[in-house]
Amino acid sequence: MIEVLIPILAGTLAAATPLIYAGLGELVAERSGVINLGVEGMMLIGAVAGFAAAVETGGGAGVGFLAGAAAGTLAALCFAVITLSLAANQSAAGLALTIFGIGLSAFIGQHYVSHSLPGLKPVALPLLSSIPLIGPVFFKQDMGVYLSFVFFGIVWWVLAKTKLGLMLRAVGESPESAHALGFPVFAIRYGAVLFGGAMAGIAGAYLSTVYTPLWVQNMSAGRGWIAVALVVFATWKPGRLLLGAWLFGGVTILQFHAQALGVRLPSQLLSALPYIATIVVLVLISRDRKLLQLNLPASLGKSFVPGR
Amino acid sequence: MSRFKCLAAGLALALGISSAAQAADPLKAGFVYIGPTGDHGWTYSHDVGRKEVDAKFGDKVKTQGIENVPETADAERVIRDLATKGNKLIFATSFGYMNQMEKVSKAFPKTIFMHATGYKTGKNLGTYDVRTYEGAYMLGVVAGKMTKNGKLGVVGSFPIPEVIRNINAYTIGARSVNPKVSTRVVWVNTWFDPGKEREAALTLIAQGADVLMQNTDSPAIVQAAKEKGVYAFGWDSDMSKFGDKAHLAASVLHWGIIYNETVEKVLAGTWKPTPIWYGVKQGAVNIEAFGPAVPADVKKLAEERRDGIKAGTLHPFTGPLKDQAGKEFLAAGKSMPDSDLAKMNFYVEGVEGTVPK
Numbered sequence: 001m002i003e004v005l006i007p008i009l010a011g012t013l014a015a016a017t018p019l020i021y022a023g024l025g026e027l028v029a030e031r032s033g034v035i036n037l038g039v040e041g042m043m044l045i046g047a048v049a050g051f052a053a054a055v056e057t058g059g060g061a062g063v064g065f066l067a068g069a070a071a072g073t074l075a076a077l078c079f080a081v082i083t084l085s086l087a088a089n090q091s092a093a094g095l096a097l098t099i100f101g102i103g104l105s106a107f108i109g110q111h112y113v114s115h116s117l118p119g120l121k122p123v124a125l126p127l128l129s130s131i132p133l134i135g136p137v138f139f140k141q142d143m144g145v146y147l148s149f150v151f152f153g154i155v156w157w158v159l160a161k162t163k164l165g166l167m168l169r170a171v172g173e174s175p176e177s178a179h180a181l182g183f184p185v186f187a188i189r190y191g192a193v194l195f196g197g198a199m200a201g202i203a204g205a206y207l208s209t210v211y212t213p214l215w216v217q218n219m220s221a222g223r224g225w226i227a228v229a230l231v232v233f234a235t236w237k238p239g240r241l242l243l244g245a246w247l248f249g250g251v252t253i254l255q256f257h258a259q260a261l262g263v264r265l266p267s268q269l270l271s272a273l274p275y276i277a278t279i280v281v282l283v284l285i286s287r288d289r290k291l292l293q294l295n296l297p298a299s300l301g302k303s304f305v306p307g308r
Numbered sequence: 309m310s311r312f313k314c315l316a317a318g319l320a321l322a323l324g325i326s327s328a329a330q331a332a333d334p335l336k337a338g339f340v341y342i343g344p345t346g347d348h349g350w351t352y353s354h355d356v357g358r359k360e361v362d363a364k365f366g367d368k369v370k371t372q373g374i375e376n377v378p379e380t381a382d383a384e385r386v387i388r389d390l391a392t393k394g395n396k397l398i399f400a401t402s403f404g405y406m407n408q409m410e411k412v413s414k415a416f417p418k419t420i421f422m423h424a425t426g427y428k429t430g431k432n433l434g435t436y437d438v439r440t441y442e443g444a445y446m447l448g449v450v451a452g453k454m455t456k457n458g459k460l461g462v463v464g465s466f467p468i469p470e471v472i473r474n475i476n477a478y479t480i481g482a483r484s485v486n487p488k489v490s491t492r493v494v495w496v497n498t499w500f501d502p503g504k505e506r507e508a509a510l511t512l513i514a515q516g517a518d519v520l521m522q523n524t525d526s527p528a529i530v531q532a533a534k535e536k537g538v539y540a541f542g543w544d545s546d547m548s549k550f551g552d553k554a555h556l557a558a559s560v561l562h563w564g565i566i567y568n569e570t571v572e573k574v575l576a577g578t579w580k581p582t583p584i585w586y587g588v589k590q591g592a593v594n595i596e597a598f599g600p601a602v603p604a605d606v607k608k609l610a611e612e613r614r615d616g617i618k619a620g621t622l623h624p625f626t627g628p629l630k631d632q633a634g635k636e637f638l639a640a641g642k643s644m645p646d647s648d649l650a651k652m653n654f655y656v657e658g659v660e661g662t663v664p665k
Contacts, residue, residue: 007510007511007514011507011510018503102376106344106375113346116527116549207503211503211506212505212531212532214502214526214527216344216347216348216500216526217345217375218343218376219502221498221500223503252504252507253507253511256494256508256511257511257514257515259493259494259495260461260494260515261515262662267495271497
């Protein structure tokens with residue numbers, strides 16, 4: 001039984017990793033009141049930048065992650081200038097960023113189509129990896145997976161335990177009040193959006209330099225959209241986001257294993273499950289006004305123009 | 309590349325450096341692609357074919373490819389748009405464009421429509437396909453020789469006749485040299501998603517498969533095989549760069565043969581909507597790019613089978629063949645007619661599991 005479970009659970013963790021990176025970034029942006037639908041585009045830009053950097057420098061995934069983060073940040077900066085400084089509609093700008101990212105990454109990537117990278121070998125953490133079941137599942141992964149746990153810890157801690165997190169949440173709830181209190185609303189929102197871009201870029205770089213270490217156009221194949229859905233599914237809470245990413249990642253792996261074992265499952269339906277689950281959660285939290293107000297950043301998607 | 313050309317053409321126009329008018333306007337040919345031309349698989353192989361048309365006909369033809377067109381109402385819009393913009397020949401390169409092609413072809417009777425892998429034809433709507441199963445059969449022969457435990461794996465896209473036929477041909481090829489072989493299939497319900505393709509490959513490997521084939525479009529499976537120390541094949545194009553020693557061989561498609569022939573007929577005014585189904589015989593599919601792990605005798609065996617198919621002395625689906633229940637569906641010595649091949653919807657003996665409904 002354990003022999004069957006380990007590849008399923010270990011595979012789930014790896015499949016969830018890009019979702020965790022991109023989802024955490026989007027969660028922080030949304031908690032500051034900015035919805036960025038450009039995650040898919042930023043992921044692709046990060047993926048191609050990370051891959052190109054890793055190929056050109058021969059520096060491997062580490063260089064790829066840095067380049068991916070930088071490229072994602074730049075893409076998010078464009079979005080931030082348009083939506084924050086120029087107060088343009090966030091949904092429209094985000095969609096434009098996705099379309100732009102798909103095109104730009106394909107354009108940059110055409111020279112890299114036939115390259116391949118070595119990827120990252122799994123690193124077994126001493127002692128921890130010898131715990132039965134939990135060891136091989138959690139502690140025999142690649143560094144990209146471990147790093148996503150570190151980022152999860154940081155985001156959770158900053159949001160829940162620090163003054164910065166409190167200010168970020170205040171800005172997301174009511175930028176007017178935060179502004180009146182003297183909080184730097186624009187700086188915080190810029191910071192949150194750029195962080196979101198960096199994380200989406202890392203998510204893309206994880207795909208192109210570690211998970212499937214190659215560049216092919218459109219290789220994120222909708223994972224950016226799943227990350228956006230995941231933030232809603234998680235009701236803007238990092239812990240639930242982690243669980244949601246494992247659930248969404250796990251569904252695919254589980255149904256593949258079921259298929260190979262000859263268990264009949266409606267695989268088309270299971271592929272749609274992340275989206276169905278998100279809609280169900282949306283319906284549930286929308287029914288309960290209190291629940292909705294408790295979680296949804298009240299100013300989400302609204303531009304802030306001081307003094308208006 | 310095409311982007312550069314567009315840009316260059318635009319600049320040329322803007323600067324007024326338009327070239328002297330041609331004696332005749334070039335034939336405009338549009339290609340509709342399901343994935344990106346950078347997928348290194350299916351769409352890539354079609355785009356190689358398109359470039360062969362460019363190379364062969366030069367000024368006489370002007371080709372254009374549209375990538376990432378979903379098999380939805382969007383496809384109809386793209387096809388209609390191409391026809392409106394004066395493309396007199398339109399190639400649509402995925403099965404799911406069939407109804408859209410049929411609809412638009414009726415609205416543009418003077419335009420010639422060519423639909424890959426479909427079965428609906430009309431006055432100005434033809435079909436074309438490559439006998440990919442011949443490639444799958446040849447890969448199967450290699451797989452049967454190279455597997456250590458007799459467990460083969462296939463990552464499938466969608467359970468349509470084309471893909472089921474390839475899984476069967478792969479299994480028949482393998483069992484022709486190693487009767488103990490069995491094949492497991494995982495369906496990913498997409499033509500192109502490197503992440504999912506990798507996950508499906510890892511699943512098959514975790515369950516013991518040691519030689520993989522895929523009927524999806526990216527090289528992710530070859531990479532996964534390399535990572536886990538098992539074998540895999542290039543599908544539609546040479547993928548040896550992604551697999552090193554794990555890459556045993558590739559079934560390579562040569563669409564250019566069909567595209568060049570069609571363009572030639574259209575230019576000459578002799579085109580007819582005769583369904584085209586070319587294989588090894590016409591050079592539209594071949595086993596190539598053998599890897600260092602394949603011993604000389606296995607390579608020779610695969611090439612002998614290829615030569616047999618080419619000469620017409622070997623048909624992959626030749627009886628006696630049994631279905632999963634052990635019931636004979638093809639008597640000894642008989643080969644399956646194209647009409648039956650075209651609607652294959654069951655697994656042969658040796659494939660595990662059931663076809664998803």
